[in-house]
Amino acid sequence: MAKHIQAIRGMHDVLPGVAPAWRRLEERLCALSRAYGYEEMRMPLVEKTELFVRTIGEVTDIVEKEMYTFEDLGGDSLSLRPEGTASCVRACLEHGLLHNQTQRLWYLGPMFRHERPQKGRYRQFHQWGVEAYGFAGPDIDAELILMSARLWRLLGIDGLKLQLNTLGTPVARAAYREALVTHLEAHRDQLDADSLRRLESNPLRVLDSKNPALQEVIAAAPSLMNYLDEESATHFAELRALLDDAGVAYELNPRLVRGLDYYGKTVFEWQTDRLGAQATVLAGGRYDRLIEQLGGAPTPAIGFALGVERVLALLGEDEDGTRDAPHVYLIVAGAAAEREGRRLAEALRDELPGLRLCQHCGGGSFKAQFRRADRSGATAAIILGDDELAQGRVSVKFLREERAQADVPRAELARFLANILLDGGLAPA
Ligand code: HAM
Numbered sequence: 001m002a003k004h005i006q007a008i009r010g011m012h013d014v015l016p017g018v019a020p021a022w023r024r025l026e027e028r029l030c031a032l033s034r035a036y037g038y039e040e041m042r043m044p045l046v047e048k049t050e051l052f053v054r055t056i057g058e059v060t061d062i063v064e065k066e067m068y069t070f071e072d073l074g075g076d077s078l079s080l081r082p083e084g085t086a087s088c089v090r091a092c093l094e095h096g097l098l099h100n101q102t103q104r105l106w107y108l109g110p111m112f113r114h115e116r117p118q119k120g121r122y123r124q125f126h127q128w129g130v131e132a133y134g135f136a137g138p139d140i141d142a143e144l145i146l147m148s149a150r151l152w153r154l155l156g157i158d159g160l161k162l163q164l165n166t167l168g169t170p171v172a173r174a175a176y177r178e179a180l181v182t183h184l185e186a187h188r189d190q191l192d193a194d195s196l197r198r199l200e201s202n203p204l205r206v207l208d209s210k211n212p213a214l215q216e217v218i219a220a221a222p223s224l225m226n227y228l229d230e231e232s233a234t235h236f237a238e239l240r241a242l243l244d245d246a247g248v249a250y251e252l253n254p255r256l257v258r259g260l261d262y263y264g265k266t267v268f269e270w271q272t273d274r275l276g277a278q279a280t281v282l283a284g285g286r287y288d289r290l291i292e293q294l295g296g297a298p299t300p301a302i303g304f305a306l307g308v309e310r311v312l313a314l315l316g317e318d319e320d321g322t323r324d325a326p327h328v329y330l331i332v333a334g335a336a337a338e339r340e341g342r343r344l345a346e347a348l349r350d351e352l353p354g355l356r357l358c359q360h361c362g363g364g365s366f367k368a369q370f371r372r373a374d375r376s377g378a379t380a381a382i383i384l385g386d387d388e389l390a391q392g393r394v395s396v397k398f399l400r401e402e403r404a405q406a407d408v409p410r411a412e413l414a415r416f417l418a419n420i421l422l423d424g425g426l427a428p429a
Helices: 019-037 049-054 059-066 084-094 137-154 170-186 193-201 203-208 213-218 231-248 308-314 337-352 368-376 386-391 410-420
Strands: 047-048 067-071 076-078 105-114 125-131 163-165 266-271 280-286 301-308 329-330 357-359 381-382 393-399 406-409
Touching: 019 105, 019 137, 019 203, 019 308, 047 049, 047 084, 049 059, 049 076, 059 170, 059 301, 084 105, 084 301, 125 137, 125 308, 125 381, 137 231, 137 266, 137 280, 137 301, 163 231, 170 193, 170 203, 193 203, 193 231, 203 213, 231 266, 280 308, 301 308, 329 368, 337 357, 337 386, 337 410, 381 386, 381 410, 386 393, 393 410, 406 410
Parallel strands: 329 357, 329 381
Antiparallel strands: 047 076, 067 076, 105 125, 125 301, 163 266, 266 280, 280 301, 381 393, 393 406
């Protein structure tokens, strides 16, 4: 037999045993966004390559080696989006959403990076992104961090650590960059090929190296904290005071530099020690200069994105779990009952909003239909045969518990089902 075509490495199907957990998490993320007054955005999965080059930065891992870039039939260079911030800014500028107004926005969807796949790191992954535009002060920085802290409480995830840093203004960073280059140059012989390359192009990224051999040089490097300008130092101090006031614990990490070039001032990451090397569950920061860089009026901006797969793994809900089984499975015997069954099924769906009712299709004996009913995972089977039809009744057989079959008049069926499926949260319309 021919070999089946497989999915692309690092891109995963979400099967029925796992999809309900995804749906639950997505609903909670949507509810949390709305609870803080954020509005949903949906952007295309594909953008002009130039957008990502100009925002994320030419000399970043993402743009240099992780983008899915192709030429379309019109000869334009397009890329699958590796993240959502660039598209969100592009969309806001395009639709005039930043004219004399603030925006609080969120989005959820797939992103694409050609990374080496491993647990927690995929080539198609999903982010919940949150972005706020037009707020210059540290109050919005605190709001975003409090929002993420609330999420961990809502989900019952503990043990996450908040890492906090400030990258200062471009002037401060330039001064720091000089000091850092001097330090790294002095230890040139200890740097690996990647760091030597970054030393020329983007020296701050050397601080992000995971190479154990480099940790000593990195630890001895000058700290950006000592090069901060007045404005960023004040902003950072105010943010810290707000977090202290709200009781959110954090760790200052002067080596936290982030892998995208658009950041300045506040950067933060929530990390776990439960997912191996893929420790960052949610990350973000300020990018006050990006909107201007893309041709808009200068507009302060800040945001973060959460990795959906990583959160599901922390919840232990990334593997086969409870399927979205129907509440009831309707078994029909005979042509007349089948016709009436369809009417009954539609009427019950009207009477009991939220009812998950699966009507048997494809004929077959009672026995075969019961087998399907059982496999569907339904709580109960409704049986509609000739006798029941003649008497205006149905039989209800319990599939998951020892309980006598019930004989229920049609007119009382909705109430009866609502009662036995109380756990399913059903109430008659
Ligand atoms: P990022 O740090 O590149 O930031 O990604 C944010 C989160 O997405 C990561 O912390 C991680 O949880 C998840 N993630 C990233 N790459 C992968 C992958 N290959 N597989 C699974 N999960 C992954 C951004 O993307 C920025 N746009 C965040 C932001 C929004 N900054 C401001 N606004």
